[in-house]
Amino acid sequence: MIExxxxxxxxxxxxxxxxxxxxxxxxxxxxLRKGMEISQPAMSQHLSVLRSAKxxxxxxxxxxxxxxxxxxxxxxxxQWLAKYRAYWPARIEALKVLLKDMDQ
Amino acid sequence: MIExxxxxxxxxxxxxxxxxxxxxxxxxxxxLRKGMEISQPAMSQHLSVLRSAKxxxxxxxxxxxxxxxxxxxxxxxxQWLAKYRAYWPARIEALKVLLKDMDQ
DNA sequence: GAATCGCATAAGTGTGTGCTTATGTGTAGG
DNA sequence: CCTACACATAAGCACACACTTATGCGATTC
Numbered sequence: 539m540i541e542x543x544x545x546x547x548x549x550x551x552x553x554x555x556x557x558x559x560x561x562x563x564x565x566x567x568x569x570l571r572k573g574m575e576i577s578q579p580a581m582s583q584h585l586s587v588l589r590s591a592k593x594x595x596x597x598x599x600x601x602x603x604x605x606x607x608x609x610x611x612x613x614x615x616x617q618w619l620a621k622y623r624a625y626w627p628a629r630i631e632a633l634k635v636l637l638k639d640m641d642q
Numbered sequence: 643m644i645e646x647x648x649x650x651x652x653x654x655x656x657x658x659x660x661x662x663x664x665x666x667x668x669x670x671x672x673x674l675r676k677g678m679e680i681s682q683p684a685m686s687q688h689l690s691v692l693r694s695a696k697x698x699x700x701x702x703x704x705x706x707x708x709x710x711x712x713x714x715x716x717x718x719x720x721q722w723l724a725k726y727r728a729y730w731p732a733r734i735e736a737l738k739v740l741l742k743d744m745d746q
Numbered sequence: 747g748a749a750t751c752g753c754a755t756a757a758g759t760g761t762g763t764g765c766t767t768a769t770g771t772g773t774a775g776g
Numbered sequence: 777c778c779t780a781c782a783c784a785t786a787a788g789c790a791c792a793c794a795c796t797t798a799t800g801c802g803a804t805t806c
Contacts, residue, residue, distance in 0.1 A: 549646075
């Protein structure tokens with residue numbers, strides 16, 4: 539179940555940090571490691587987990603592999619979240635900002 | 643960090659099932675167990691995790707404890723998701739539905 | 747007030763997870 | 777070619793996690 543992969547992938551703070559970094563712009567695995575105190579195999583493993591969760595996708599470029607955010611994973615989270623919209627009115631004020639951002 | 647608690651809480655399929663059940667209407671821990679093949683301590687532990695993630699809140703009623711969805715956790719997920727809205731246009735069609743639901 | 751009920755907590759156990767070191771695979775360059 | 781490079785994979789290990797059984801605790805009921 540992909541839903542499980544997504545939440546499990548995001549459960550790790552290091553992986554969320556990697557994802558956040560990629561959200562600022564695609565880059566390869568080595569560039570991702572800079573300023574992150576993480577070994578090369580660990581980064582590779584994290585990227586593998588993010589990839590199978592559809593949160594990230596790869597694009598081979600010579601001997602580099604460029605990674606970027608995959609919108610599919612984000613959309614799946616949004617869908618999951620939408621199931622519970624019945625409880626959002628209680629927080630509707632805080633979400634008005636989000637609504638406007640999304641509507642642009 | 644609460645963000646970590648939330649994603650870690652949702653990483654477990656049993657906990658997501660409990661949350662989904664509560665989303666259909668608040669109930670106590672015993673009622674939640676029905677049709678779920680889960681021991682009483684396990685349920686109690688899962689509810690404890692969901693509680694500290696602000697996904698669920700409790701309300702004592704005599705010797706029962708009524709649980710219900712806490713909108714705060716959902717709102718925090720929405721906020722996290724909003725950070726990556728830049729990648730949503732690629733999936734905007736699928737999200738139009740969500741937008742309309744939220745706008746009601 | 748003793749027994750029962752609803753739930754929480756403690757302690758122990760098997761499995762999963764994230765890391766490490768070591769090695770493999772494919773590409774680029776001299 | 778042969779070396780260096782970017783990355784993936786394998787194997788092993790320490791720790792976290794979800795479960796179990798046992799017990800505690802407050803509220804109800806008789």
